[in-house]
Amino acid sequence: xxSYNILLIxxxxxxxxxxxxxxxxxxxxxxxxxxxxxxxxxxxxxDGYIIGMYDDIDQVKTYATLNKIDFAVIGPENPLELGIVxxxxxxxxxxxxxxxxxxxxxxxKSFTRALLKKHNxxxxxxxxxxxxxxxxxxxxxxxxxxxxxxxDGLMGGKGVKVSGxxxxxxxxxxxxxxxxxxxxxxxxxxxxxxxxxxxxxCFCDGKTVKAMxxxxxxxxxxxxxxxxxxxxxxxxxxxDHLLPFLRNEDIKDAVEITQKVCDALKKExxxxxxxxxxxxxxxxxxxxxxxxxxARFGDPEALNVLPLLKTDLVDVCLALIxxxxxxxxxxxxxxxxxxxYVVPDGYPDNPIDSGTxxxxxxxxxxxxxxxxxxDKKEDGLYMTSSRAIAFVGVADDIYSAxxxxxxxxxxxxxxxxxxxxxxxxxxxxxxxxxxxxxRK
Numbered sequence: 001x002x003s004y005n006i007l008l009i010x011x012x013x014x015x016x017x018x019x020x021x022x023x024x025x026x027x028x029x030x031x032x033x034x035x036x037x038x039x040x041x042x043x044x045x046x047d048g049y050i051i052g053m054y055d056d057i058d059q060v061k062t063y064a065t066l067n068k069i070d071f072a073v074i075g076p077e078n079p080l081e082l083g084i085v086x087x088x089x090x091x092x093x094x095x096x097x098x099x100x101x102x103x104x105x106x107x108x109k110s111f112t113r114a115l116l117k118k119h120n121x122x123x124x125x126x127x128x129x130x131x132x133x134x135x136x137x138x139x140x141x142x143x144x145x146x147x148x149x150x151x152d153g154l155m156g157g158k159g160v161k162v163s164g165x166x167x168x169x170x171x172x173x174x175x176x177x178x179x180x181x182x183x184x185x186x187x188x189x190x191x192x193x194x195x196x197x198x199x200x201x202c203f204c205d206g207k208t209v210k211a212m213x214x215x216x217x218x219x220x221x222x223x224x225x226x227x228x229x230x231x232x233x234x235x236x237x238x239x240d241h242l243l244p245f246l247r248n249e250d251i252k253d254a255v256e257i258t259q260k261v262c263d264a265l266k267k268e269x270x271x272x273x274x275x276x277x278x279x280x281x282x283x284x285x286x287x288x289x290x291x292x293x294x295a296r297f298g299d300p301e302a303l304n305v306l307p308l309l310k311t312d313l314v315d316v317c318l319a320l321i322x323x324x325x326x327x328x329x330x331x332x333x334x335x336x337x338x339x340x341y342v343v344p345d346g347y348p349d350n351p352i353d354s355g356t357x358x359x360x361x362x363x364x365x366x367x368x369x370x371x372x373x374x375d376k377k378e379d380g381l382y383m384t385s386s387r388a389i390a391f392v393g394v395a396d397d398i399y400s401a402x403x404x405x406x407x408x409x410x411x412x413x414x415x416x417x418x419x420x421x422x423x424x425x426x427x428x429x430x431x432x433x434x435x436x437x438x439r440k
Contacts, residue, residue, distance in 0.1 A: 003028040004314060007064050007093070009054070009084065010075025011035030011042060013341075013370035013390040014299035017306045018075060018313075019045040020370075025314040032067045034060055037384070040376040054079045057087045069093050071321055074275070077154055080295050081107045096317040097275040098295050102265055105277070106295040109150050109188050112261075116290065119264040123257045123281075123290035127190035136177045139189055140170050146192040149173055150292075151180045160229065163192055195284035195438060196245050196431050197291065199235075199301045200254045202279070203316060205325035206272020209259050213241035213308065213332055214251060215301040216431070221348055223421045230348045231387060234340040234405075234422035236398055237304040241332065244398075244428055245435040246283055253288040254281045261293065274320045285438045303370055303392050304337040337394050338401040338423035340408075341372070341387045345415040351385040357414035359389070367408035368392040388416065398423055 006029055008019055015033070019042045022031055033042050033049035043049050048067060052059045054076075064072065072088055074080055074097035083100035097103075104111040116124045128139050129152075140147050140163075149167065151159030159180075167173045173189075180187035198216050202209040217235045221227035238244060242251065258279055265273045278298050280291040297306075306313075310331040319325040344351040358381065359369065373386035389412065393404025402423030409418050421427045 007069040007072040011039040013372035015075040016041040016370040037375040041371040103295040125191040150188040208325040236423040308332040
């Protein structure tokens with residue numbers, strides 16, 4: 001057993017779960033948090049914390065130096081895009097997170113598509129990157145009107161629009177492309193896949209990748225997968241670490257793609273990717289395709305897998321940093337999980353402004369809960385315009401876990417909404433039937 005001072009950057013539910021998991025360590029650790037707002041769950045678990053902005057790199061470095069940090073854990077994508085890992089390295093502090101140019105795996109969708117194409121890695125769709133509108137209309141017609149438009153930069157999970165769902169006509173697709181080009185200077189148009197999406201997060205030390213349990217996230221705001229995209233309204237995982245609609249070979253294919261991307265990044269940049277490599281995949285009729293990669297834990301997916309992690313997370317972080325992941329036996333409990341987010345009324349398009357929220361902890365049984373975009377003030381807990389609190393049920397099967405999470409939501413008071421259908425038998429049965437029909 002050793003002693004470590006650890007810096008956790010971030011203030012959402014994902015970071016709350018990371019703080020909880022780090023504090024379970026067998027090691028003697030002191031946890032210091034750098035947050036944009038006061039997350040009471042993280043504050044309670046921390047030995048010290050500071051409120052600041054991610055782009056105030058000097059403040060982060062000063063705080064890390066003051067507390068003699070041994071290594072940092074980076075939660076959200078924004079600090080990665082800003083190069084926080086590189087900045088901490090300047091003062092001798094390593095991180096469980098990729099350097100700025102490697103984080104392009106998430107921060108630039110065009111970078112990732114080009115990487116897969118150049119290194120002949122399976123999973124890419126037909127795609128083109130546009131810096132002007134010239135040719136957009138023709139390419140959409142070439143895809144028979146079955147297309148996806150993706151903003152190139154970070155959009156908080158809300159930059160992807162799909163034909164037939166968000167974009168009803170070709171003209172709407174062309175117009176959204178124009179908006180993306182004006183904002184980011186480029187846009188990606190690619191073929192639309194038909195299948196079922198799943199998330200597969202992997203630990204990666206630059207040479208070795210080790211998979212976590214598969215998770216299915218629910219991006220759409222309303223019951224029945226309707227409404228606008230969100231950062232994620234909830235998610236579920238199964239006790240066998242598969243999902244009910246997946247085959248073992250689907251996971252094998254997704255891990256293979258992730259490993260090849262890890263290798264390609266080293267060839268392309270000369271640097272080893274150290275951190276979480278989180279692939280958004282889709283199971284289709286004849287295999288698995290890549291939707292996108294992210295360079296950190298998913299939110300909500302982290303809330304499904306971290307409570308199940310049996311291996312010491314501090315040891316995992318050290319293995320990522322030191323390149324010794326191949327020596328570590330990474331294990332997860334064989335349990336099912338369901339996560340449901342409580343969000344402010346009107347989310348995501350017209351959320352109420354700064355409403356308060358309370359939890360009746362006396363009625364809260366069995367469920368875990370993680371504070372997300374909230375701010376603890378002297379007169380109460382305030383929601384922001386984003387997701388507020390995540391409730392997680394852990395059980396021997398999905399439907400038992402769903403009941404735990406759903407009952408927990410009922411303990412919340414405030415102007416809130418959530419998706420009661422996540423993890424239910426009816427919704428999961430639809431997923432199973434869809435894949436059976438596709439692969440018949």
